[in-house]
Amino acid sequence: RVGCVLSLHHFQFLVTKLGEDWIFLVLLGISMALVSWSMDYASAKSLQAYKWLYGELSWNVPLQYLVWVTYPMILIMFASLFCHLVAPQAIGSGIPELKTILRGVVLKEYLTLKAFAAKVVGLTAGLGSGMPVGKEGPFVHIASICAAVLSKVMTFFSGVYQSPYCYTDILTVGCAVGVGCCFGTPLGGVLFSIEVTSTYFAVRNYWRGYFAATFSAFIFRVLSVFNKDAVTITALFRTKFRMDFPFDLQELPAFAIIGISCGFLGAFFVYLNRQVVLFMRKPNALTRFLTRHRLIFPAVVTFVVTTLTFPPGFGQFMAGELMPREAINSLFDNFTWTKIWGSASPPGLGRSSAWFHPDVNVFIVLLLFFIMKFWMSAVSTTMPIPSGAFMPVFVLGASFGRLVGEIMAALFPHGILFDGILYQIIPGGYAVIGAAALTGAVTHTVSTAVICFELTGQISHILPMMVAVILANMVAQGLQPSLYDSIIQVKKLPYLPELGFGHISQYNIFVEDIMVRKVKFLCSQSTYRELLYLLDSTSLKTIPLVDSKGEMLVFTFLLHLHKIISWYCLKQIKSWEEAEMDKPLELDQIRIDPSPFQLVERTSLHKTHTLFSLLGLSQAYVTSIGKLVGVVALKELQKAIEGSTRSGVRLRPPLASFRDTIRKSSKPSKTSPAPSSPELLE
Amino acid sequence: RVGCVLSLHHFQFLVTKLGEDWIFLVLLGISMALVSWSMDYASAKSLQAYKWLYGELSWNVPLQYLVWVTYPMILIMFASLFCHLVAPQAIGSGIPELKTILRGVVLKEYLTLKAFAAKVVGLTAGLGSGMPVGKEGPFVHIASICAAVLSKVMTFFSGVYQSPYCYTDILTVGCAVGVGCCFGTPLGGVLFSIEVTSTYFAVRNYWRGYFAATFSAFIFRVLSVFNKDAVTITALFRTKFRMDFPFDLQELPAFAIIGISCGFLGAFFVYLNRQVVLFMRKPNALTRFLTRHRLIFPAVVTFVVTTLTFPPGFGQFMAGELMPREAINSLFDNFTWTKIWGSASPPGLGRSSAWFHPDVNVFIVLLLFFIMKFWMSAVSTTMPIPSGAFMPVFVLGASFGRLVGEIMAALFPHGILFDGILYQIIPGGYAVIGAAALTGAVTHTVSTAVICFELTGQISHILPMMVAVILANMVAQGLQPSLYDSIIQVKKLPYLPELGFGHISQYNIFVEDIMVRKVKFLCSQSTYRELLYLLDSTSLKTIPLVDSKGEMLVFTFLLHLHKIISWYCLKQIKSWEEAEMDKPLELDQIRIDPSPFQLVERTSLHKTHTLFSLLGLSQAYVTSIGKLVGVVALKELQKAIEGSTRSGVRLRPPLASFRDTIRKSSKPSKTSPAPSSPELLE
Numbered sequence A, B: 001r002v003g004c005v006l007s008l009h010h011f012q013f014l015v016t017k018l019g020e021d022w023i024f025l026v027l028l029g030i031s032m033a034l035v036s037w038s039m040d041y042a043s044a045k046s047l048q049a050y051k052w053l054y055g056e057l058s059w060n061v062p063l064q065y066l067v068w069v070t071y072p073m074i075l076i077m078f079a080s081l082f083c084h085l086v087a088p089q090a091i092g093s094g095i096p097e098l099k100t101i102l103r104g105v106v107l108k109e110y111l112t113l114k115a116f117a118a119k120v121v122g123l124t125a126g127l128g129s130g131m132p133v134g135k136e137g138p139f140v141h142i143a144s145i146c147a148a149v150l151s152k153v154m155t156f157f158s159g160v161y162q163s164p165y166c167y168t169d170i171l172t173v174g175c176a177v178g179v180g181c182c183f184g185t186p187l188g189g190v191l192f193s194i195e196v197t198s199t200y201f202a203v204r205n206y207w208r209g210y211f212a213a214t215f216s217a218f219i220f221r222v223l224s225v226f227n228k229d230a231v232t233i234t235a236l237f238r239t240k241f242r243m244d245f246p247f248d249l250q251e252l253p254a255f256a257i258i259g260i261s262c263g264f265l266g267a268f269f270v271y272l273n274r275q276v277v278l279f280m281r282k283p284n285a286l287t288r289f290l291t292r293h294r295l296i297f298p299a300v301v302t303f304v305v306t307t308l309t310f311p312p313g314f315g316q317f318m319a320g321e322l323m324p325r326e327a328i329n330s331l332f333d334n335f336t337w338t339k340i341w342g343s344a345s346p347p348g349l350g351r352s353s354a355w356f357h358p359d360v361n362v363f364i365v366l367l368l369f370f371i372m373k374f375w376m377s378a379v380s381t382t383m384p385i386p387s388g389a390f391m392p393v394f395v396l397g398a399s400f401g402r403l404v405g406e407i408m409a410a411l412f413p414h415g416i417l418f419d420g421i422l423y424q425i426i427p428g429g430y431a432v433i434g435a436a437a438l439t440g441a442v443t444h445t446v447s448t449a450v451i452c453f454e455l456t457g458q459i460s461h462i463l464p465m466m467v468a469v470i471l472a473n474m475v476a477q478g479l480q481p482s483l484y485d486s487i488i489q490v491k492k493l494p495y496l497p498e499l500g501f502g503h504i505s506q507y508n509i510f511v512e513d514i515m516v517r518k519v520k521f522l523c524s525q526s527t528y529r530e531l532l533y534l535l536d537s538t539s540l541k542t543i544p545l546v547d548s549k550g551e552m553l554v555f556t557f558l559l560h561l562h563k564i565i566s567w568y569c570l571k572q573i574k575s576w577e578e579a580e581m582d583k584p585l586e587l588d589q590i591r592i593d594p595s596p597f598q599l600v601e602r603t604s605l606h607k608t609h610t611l612f613s614l615l616g617l618s619q620a621y622v623t624s625i626g627k628l629v630g631v632v633a634l635k636e637l638q639k640a641i642e643g644s645t646r647s648g649v650r651l652r653p654p655l656a657s658f659r660d661t662i663r664k665s666s667k668p669s670k671t672s673p674a675p676s677s678p679e680l681l682e
Helices: A002-018 A021-056 A061-086 A095-102 A113-128 A136-154 A164-182 A186-197 A203-226 A249-281 A285-292 A296-309 A324-331 A350-355 A362-380 A390-411 A427-443 A448-456 A462-479 A483-490 A528-537 A561-574 A605-615 A634-645 A657-666 B002-018 B021-056 B061-086 B095-102 B113-128 B136-154 B164-182 B186-197 B203-226 B249-281 B285-292 B296-309 B324-331 B350-355 B362-380 B390-411 B427-443 B448-456 B462-479 B483-490 B528-537 B561-574 B605-615 B634-645 B657-666
Strands: A200-202 A416-418 A421-423 A542-546 A554-560 A598-600 A619-624 A627-633 B200-202 B416-418 B421-423 B542-546 B554-560 B598-600 B619-624 B627-633
Touching (some): A021 A061, A021 A113, A021 A136, A021 A203, A061 A296, A095 A136, A095 A186, A136 A164, A164 A200, A164 A203, A186 A203, A186 A427, A186 B203, A203 B186, A203 B462, A249 A362, A249 A390, A249 A416, A249 A462, A249 A483, A285 A296, A296 A362, A324 A350, A324 A390, A324 A427, A350 A362, A362 A390, A390 A427, A427 A448, A427 A462, A427 A483, A448 A462, A462 B203, A605 A619, B021 B061, B021 B113, B021 B136, B021 B164, B061 B113, B095 B136, B095 B186, B113 B136, B136 B164, B164 B203, B186 B203, B200 B203, B249 B285, B249 B362, B249 B416, B249 B462, B285 B296, B324 B350, B350 B362, B362 B390, B605 B619
Parallel strands (some): A598 A619, B598 B619
Antiparallel strands (some): A416 A421, A542 A554, B416 B421
16 A cells, blocks of 8 residues: 555656656657758768769760659659648748747647658658758758647646647747757757747747757767767868968958848848749649649759759759759868869869869859859749758858859969968858858848858857858848748738837837727627627637626636637527527636736837737737727737838838838838728728 | 028938947947957056066065065955945946846946946956956946947937837847957857846847947957957967867766766855855954955955965965966867876977976866865955956866866876777867856856857867756756856845746736735825825835726826925925825826736736746736736745745746756645735735
8 A cells, every 4th residue: 555655656756757848858859869860861862872873874864864853853743742642731941830830820730740741751852852952941840840749748747838838938949959950050050940930039948949959969960970970079061271360351351242242142032032932823824734733843843953953964064963962061161163173183172073164164163053053942942842941042152152252262362461471261261151141141040150150160250250141131131021031921921020129109109009999899798699790790719708888898808719619509509599599698618718918008019019929919908997998919010010110011120220211211201100900800 | 491401301311320220239339349458458468567577576585475465455455445436336247237127127326337437447457456356247237338328329319219128128238248249259248148137038139239249349359450469350268179070979978077067066156155245244243344444355355365376385286377368278278288297398388387386296286276266266256346257167167177188188098999090188178168067057058158169269069068068057057046146136136036947836826816905006086195105105116096096997007206206395395284285186297107017817927927027027017807906016926936936035947847846746736826925015
């Protein structure tokens, strides 16, 4: 008896222990490291098989071409078909959807095991095809699903994981782990996921993300050591630049030029990507045909891309034989290509030899590579397979940076004189800076610099890289929304624009100016007929319940619609009489939220925005002396912000003040906000 | 006429442009870089003079001793006196106070130009004395003052800077710049300041901090290039470890041991520091004497410390001649001391030769250095001068790590065999890891790892360093609050404990369980007599104003006490009659907040905590159907959290669940929270 009680006590202790937060983090880290490593392994083997097949057929060029084109096409079509059949939610990057989910919006079927399977299989096939598709975005999605599923398992041990607040915490950590173990960059992973997904960030999640991401990256790198891919834990794309004098202050203008150009190029990339997506969504004969035959679009894109990169064909002028990772490794190498082009290749050149064409200048090859890969990446990432844009853009940035670096090396062939010593220019360093700047411009983040340090294992270029990334961000944020926000807008997902810094009007506009005054509500005397009418005329998920009809006192209860409907239908089947309809509601059967969010009329727009983005609200009720006077939903807020900042339908990035000032000075300022939308209820 | 209008338009445009946010950030960056560099320059010159004086007198040891002791004593006493006379708020680190201010509490006189002057002068003198005092904490304070003052200047151009919300944004950036340009570590600076000062962080401030800190660090490093201190922009404590094989997986246990030991040591440091402060605050004859003669305590501490470090005396056994920065440089060097001890010193050893004593083993010197500096640092940081603990702890951690590294090098004198190649152990790498782990343990942050990468310019040890920092944090957070929280508690500053992750009770406790139900309020019919009575019986700064006494409807107006008092006193002088007292209040003369924060009774503890920490509230009113039913202040929340988590009076770090579980399993769980305090109002 005593033994039984004791063992029960021990069991409970064990269960509580297993429900601990850090065990969740460790499990998440291990599982994601395994997934990441297996995917890398499988796609690397696939690429190896591809290269081997291609190499074996070198005696017959037409056959070689057939293999070069067919192999990726089969993989991409398989990925597309698999995703379409298993879970269409797995298509695309996943970061925009996660950003929306973390904002508090419920997107159905996005965090299921089905989506997990589709994403993992589709992504592995996509990466194994050698097409310019990225791993980072989908991996964030995969890690979030993993975190969500794991947290459900953990509820067995601890009830905490059921809370909706906790859900956000879990997904935030999932995102951090996703980026962190994708390339073994825990620190940059945490920062990138914060910048990309959050508006307000709980610092306790910083710690948790750091813990899980480090553990995950650690396991991920240890796995490759065990597999003899690496001798010890080092960076993925390790560089070997000289450290005693990494760069001279006189090179800074070149770095600044890279930053500014990358800003423009990044904005153009986002624009191009959106135009392709918008074109595909426009209803005409071609898109209807493509929608009916889903595999044709990815097949055609793959065919065109692979045909152009076919090494014996046009590919020889654009280093077409290089797979994305090989391209990065060669672009980050420590040679000066303008110097060795034409002469015998030095030892240790490796795959970089792909950049040398006997008749064509290195500059031309780099430029062609950049231009061709630019539109290829913008188009490839719109294919209906799981694919991110981070890695393709990273390759683009690296090639652009390298181009500038090689031009610098050609302009200063003897290096730069400082203090009597001639220091050679390192074009590889320019490539690293270009990669960070362009990814930063496309994603509107600055932590790409941190990811670059971790990927290359060298931090000596820290200051010029940060300057370039900041300049790229300034330009890109002034021109276009980030790639993820662009997708959110194109997909029409609910979002809340950023409040810019420095708009006095956000303190002068109050919630009473933007709220919808005609609120539909229920009271304790409401009949089923009224409820039916209410349900027909609104699409809201929650309805306020007030004390007495006359006084409109907020009773602060909310009805959950899905519950009412099912229960209402039941009622209908049971009793067909009309009389039943006039009976009052049985309120105790209804799911009620005892503390809905209340605002008062004089709450400023700034405060409202802060509360909405902090708490992930989708709507809030406005009360005056306890009386319900209005409701504010995400939509009203969105319109008010866009009205008050006068930036049309575009998101407000932190630096949009640049473009605002230009407009402000040309247009007279109006303090009244956009009229509130009445469409919420009528 | 047209020209005038045009130029006015241009002027307005210019004024708006100058009020732009990025101009504020650039100005802040430049000014802080100049301050940081000037302080470094002045303190370096002071140390140089100190060393020169000491060196010149080598023919006479007693005279040498006199200089060695007197020089720092004069500087420290000067710093102490200067701070006491100009601004006593400048004493200490400043980070605890800023954390409190960023929580929304108004601390008077902490962000004034006087405090700025006292802090800059006092800190320069302190750093120039060679005593183990740090620059990081005070520098955060300096930068925040600079940001606050600059924002006041900016209000001339743009009204936005007046808003109280904006104030938090400005101080957050100030903190980031402070850490960032202190050692030229922009990235680590931003992250460290987030971790140390915030609970919830607005991601838009991440961008702004990054921008300002990079700019500042850039100028800071460029200044030293212009001053010929450095050839180009590189790290402050640059290391030159081999990069091809930085460490072997078999060395990981040693790194883990460093992490765990640093956790314990860090917690002990915080404990020791608090005990010294508590002893100094205990009222007895000694402390009364010391309070009356303020200069005696710093003088005695300086005397004892310098006497013990006197190089020809005991200092020879603990490398006493090394100033803090020299110590770091030598501890991070690339030699293996156990190998070169006793033999002729190799070229390039430099200041590291201070660690070699002809008769005493290197281990003993390192151990003595660590033990002596440990208590010296803990005591020195309590002196009444501006002083941080970051740098002293960093030195301690480096020496501890180096000790472990040298032991490892002695255990494996031929290095570690891997794949047929023998890799030497790098003790300098252990020193870097130790430094990051110990500072992380003392401050409860993980971004010290990032600061280390930036300080050393090498990122090759990233994974072991992050593992060590995380382990150190796990241990330290389970044992003691962070140094800054410890100071907050000792100084009795208002604070809000962290809500731990994984306590289901935080969702089951509602605000109605913890609120104070007896609320004092005013109504429109209240007389001056009632107001006087109210003011006498409460110390609150704001008083709720309700509609009608009987119904207690919240009219959602707040009175600002300071305004009332001054205006009330005026009334008293004007009219001495008693009759005047019964007149009703003139409400339109009173400062009113039209949207105070309202909660409903069923708001969960978790939600309340989130709102309080997000919005920096100090109190919120609880309403039921519009009626005022209670008030919750920081104090109630604090007690409820400490009650519900059962961790006594200590703060809840993210990993405190470790110590909770142990207690939970031994004590039966009770779901009822601690009884609310009635002392707020009666």
